[in-house]
Amino acid sequence: MEPQMDTAALGAFLVAEFPQVAEDFGIEALTPDGIEVRLKVAHRHLRPGGTVSGPAMFALADVAVYLALLAQIGPVALAVTTNSSMDFLRKPAAGADLIGRARMLKVGRSLAVGDVLIFAEGGADPVARATLTYSIPPRR
């Protein structure tokens, strides 16, 4: 499927629609079947011991799959997260950004499903995985 938005358009959408969190994330690249998104890890994302918090990883997973979806369907749809499952696999190394690699598994008329693997930058093994479902409102 031909992407409907490029990284610049996706980045501009993030700033316009999610101004409170846009600075946390960077769009690394569109891939043949998805997207790579960076969480710029800052003090507010950490737990004592230097681990990135669960909610911060959840936020990265949600943003990455959401952008992978918008890349395919364009910015018109107001998709809403309806379901998520997430596994926390390893403690991420302190001091490294996190990279989420998301892909869409289904983009249907009313439901879309994608999953994401999260890596500490430079790490070979995933620190987390997640699957997210979005409800897509009827097109006008």
Next chain:
Amino acid sequence: MEPQMDTAALGAFLVAEFPQVAEDFGIEALTPDGIEVRLKVAHRHLRPGGTVSGPAMFALADVAVYLALLAQIGPVALAVTTNSSMDFLRKPAAGADLIGRARMLKVGRSLAVGDVLIFAEGGADPVARATLTYSIPPRR
């Protein structure tokens, strides 16, 4: 099972161990099989339109079940979230705090599982549900 910590002890634990997020949450009550935790909804938790963000609801779910677990096993254990599943059921009303009602379904030797229903304060229908699993390190 007799609780090992009361609301004051749980609140003090939250402030000591999670100083970055402790002010977001309030412990409402210990219940016979769990706990009620409040998310004091502030501007930083919102998405455009006034909805509470998914990551903020995830954070409430995680804190509520974690505190329900600590209430049973005490503050000694360093439990780590290993898995979560979450369903977003309804858009929470703007301007209301969220209340998470968590209970433990299993507290085993090495794994604990609990679930939580999240309500907008004063609302009758849940806005989200989640189940979380924690890995409990071996007792010394």
Next chain:
Amino acid sequence: MEPQMDTAALGAFLVAEFPQVAEDFGIEALTPDGIEVRLKVAHRHLRPGGTVSGPAMFALADVAVYLALLAQIGPVALAVTTNSSMDFLRKPAAGADLIGRARMLKVGRSLAVGDVLIFAEGGADPVARATLTYSIPPRR
């Protein structure tokens, strides 16, 4: 919400629509917010050691929440399972039927979500829990 089907109508629906598995299940009771369904545990549901297999417990969870949904919306809709999460909490005692207690958390226009606790008959602690999502086709 007033139930649209009683236990007799739900049982007849099960036999008519799912003849291959209907004999595995019994509808125990409609409850104020859901339903109780029995898995009549037979040799084919067991794993070596006498434990009920995961797929058999999954089947009970799916049937129980599906019937809880039909009790509310009636037999017209052809709902399809789109998502499930399930936690296996304890090894069920050998020789006991399993009882699933299901309730609906949301019955929306196009999506319905319910959860279920599964007990070995006579047991106090749940052996499994699950949440299932169904996609409801547009009403004609």
Next chain:
Amino acid sequence: MEPQMDTAALGAFLVAEFPQVAEDFGIEALTPDGIEVRLKVAHRHLRPGGTVSGPAMFALADVAVYLALLAQIGPVALAVTTNSSMDFLRKPAAGADLIGRARMLKVGRSLAVGDVLIFAEGGADPVARATLTYSIPPRR
């Protein structure tokens, strides 16, 4: 990681340990990071309309990830499923076997996590995905 069991050893294990379901499955191939397992779709796996039932797809997911795990750790461990999440993406074509492609994401000391994509044989798009967690008992 070097596989500890080849397809013949895994097949023999399946027959010895799961005699009631072994004939449902065939081990297609070990892959660099996992395994391919076939569900030989028979009448008992179908729902009216010819669709493969949810519990049959769950069984394939569970067996595929379980065998991917055993391929890495060998047949000694008695691993138990503790958690699953599953998304049903498309209605599988009638008359086709299902192929599950499983890989391990983590094989830890006490927990292992793997995921699986399920395809109708010859189909390009996945009909389902699942993630499963296993608890690995302490080695003697």
